[in-house]
Amino acid sequence: MTSREIYECGFDEDDGKTIAATECPDCAGSLETDGGETACADCGLILDEYRLDHAARPFSRPSNEQNRKRTGPRLTQARHDRGLSSEIGFKRDAKGNSLSNRKQRQLGRLRREHNRARWRSKAERNLGQACTEIARLTSALELPRSVREEASKLYREGQQEDLIHGRSIEGIAAGAVYAACRRSKHTRTLTDVAEVARCSDQQVWNGYSTLNRELQMAVRPLFPVEFIPTLASTLDLESEIEFYARTLAEAATEAGITTGCNPAGVAGGCLAVAVDAFEEPITQLAIADAADVSPATIRAKRNAIWDLERTNELDPNTSGSSVVVE
Missing domain, CATH: 1.10.472.10 (Cyclin-like)
Structure with missing residues (x-):
């Protein structure tokens, strides 16, 4: 019977240690693993950290199948398909191995047809363009992910109420970002949004006022x-x-x-x-x-x-x- 210790060569799920080093390469201090994060006890240098997706969400199979819980990224308002789209790679497979030239050409044809069939309607295509514009604006204004989600949600509601018809996508998207800032604690003026938007101050104000009036948003005053x-x-x-x-x-x-x-x-x-x-x-x-x-x-x-x-x-x-x- 073997006498080696358990988890000697593998991964210990209890401490989350994923490296074989026993001392710090910077100061030669001792290493400690807490919550999957391995750091030096003397200088505090972090050598490794656990790679868990905290955005994972459990879901179940239908009742007629075996109930097996799985995980995946949570649904998001910042994507036109709520984050359920598929992406086709280029030169490597899922394991990182290089693909042959014949396989790459085949994937190129599949990627082309996939891009053509991505939009089921013009409204969905416009929504994808608006989500991209909202992501650009929130990044330029250094706003958190929550504001991007809120702005995308407001744009969806405006599109469902047919408020986009006859108005520019950029104006409504910028108005949604400004409205999301007004509804949160991240103060941005109308001029700040207009400086990074692809429309004028008046178009941003028109987009914001349209969403505010038609959707009856609860906008707090600025102090x-x-x-x-x-x-x-x-x-x-x-x-x-x-x-x-x-x-x-x-x-x-x-x-x-x-x-x-x-x-x-x-x-x-x-x-x-x-x-x-x-x-x-x-x-x-x-x-x-x-x-x-x-x-x-x-x-x-x-x-x-x-x-x-x-x-x-x-x-x-x-x-x-x-x-x-x-």
Whole structure:
């Protein structure tokens, strides 16, 4: 009877260890495996990690067959076929082996016919084009996957309600991305979306207003405090100035002086007051360009925030700042 240890040459499902190394190649420290991730206990260098698809979803066979659970990628709204399409490879098979020239030519013919039969209708073809455009916009705006899914879902609903007829695909897709941003906590202005879209500001607004009106979306209002981090990052301001501007924006919202005002303009006015308090050499024109408003708007909101600051006796020293302002 053999006396070798179990899992000596294979894969241990309990610890998830997939490499044979016993010490760190960087510092020669000991290796530890936790949850399938192998890392050095001394320097923290990660040598290997488990490769599990957390997006897997179980599904069952029909009741007349043997019930065998399998896994696969979850359904997604970001693909025109919800992620159930098949892709034909090129020069290698599923095991990574090279294919012969005859097989490659055969796969080329199959791939051509597959691409021709991919769209079952013109509506599905337009949906595929819109999903591609939404993916491009969310990538250019550095938005997460959730916003892409929400925008694709809104476009699908608009297509089902026949809102795309007579309108451009790019305009509705950009409007859906802007609507998804409005419904989430990822603040993007209409100008930000229009800068990366293949349509004008008016077309983006028309697409958004059409979806908002016909689908009766629950769109939350934008608050000035949401624009402070982006403006402070654009102007390369210190964290103390950003924190004080956030305090001013929250006080202005509670006082009700932001009602009916452009939130980006109010945020710019709060930053103008904050940079004056900390004596930073930032002009109102630079703040207006970053907020995409006019300098007159920044000046008007700055005066209103000044009055509120004097009334509530707000001070940078009481707002978590370490800078003394005389």
